[in-house]
Amino acid sequence: MFNTPLPTVNELPSTRKLVRSTVIALLTAVGLLVTVVMPSEYAVDPTGVGRALGLTQMGELKIILAQEALADAAPPQAAAPAPAPQVAQVQPIAKPAAQPAPTPTSALKTNQMSVTLKPGEGTEIKFEVLKGKSVGYEWTAVGGPVNFDTHGEPYNGEKGYFHSYNKGKQVKSDKGEFTAIFDGTHGWFWRNRSTNDVTITLKTSGDYLGVKQ
Incomplete structure (x- = not known):
């Protein structure tokens, strides 16, 4: 049997230290809950730290997997009984007169436009295009070479996000x-890095809704 001496009053932590330790532990737990647990488990990220660490994407994936599992576990619905077949008397049907097939209307549009850039000046021409639609183009710069970027920006997309299709200097x-x-919106941005005025002529043909310049 071992006799362990009891700590003295001076060796015990004070009430102030205990309260401070409790508050620190509580704040740490809340911080972990908001920045780690909520994004990774429920895809809730009020601070944005979870998405930066990739935890929010993990939570979104968990929710999708859970929804798919519930859908797979749901019992199949019983098919409605097929109605009893009815015997109908066959009546002669008059053959309609042949109608000429309607001529399909093409959604393709064509445009040609020009813009002149002073030294150091930049501009862009954009087209409103829906997903899966194509646009053919050809442009030339007279007066000197330019830097360009062919890119697109989604409707209501995140600020600063764009997709680049092609670019050059x-x-x-x-x-x-x-x-x-x-x-x-999809189109081009040009920048004149020469010391001369440059005129750019753009020709387009495709299935787009309109032009924004």
């Missing part, structure tokens, strides 16, 4: 076609 022309990967 010190180029006098470009030709090709792009297919929109989302609904939004």
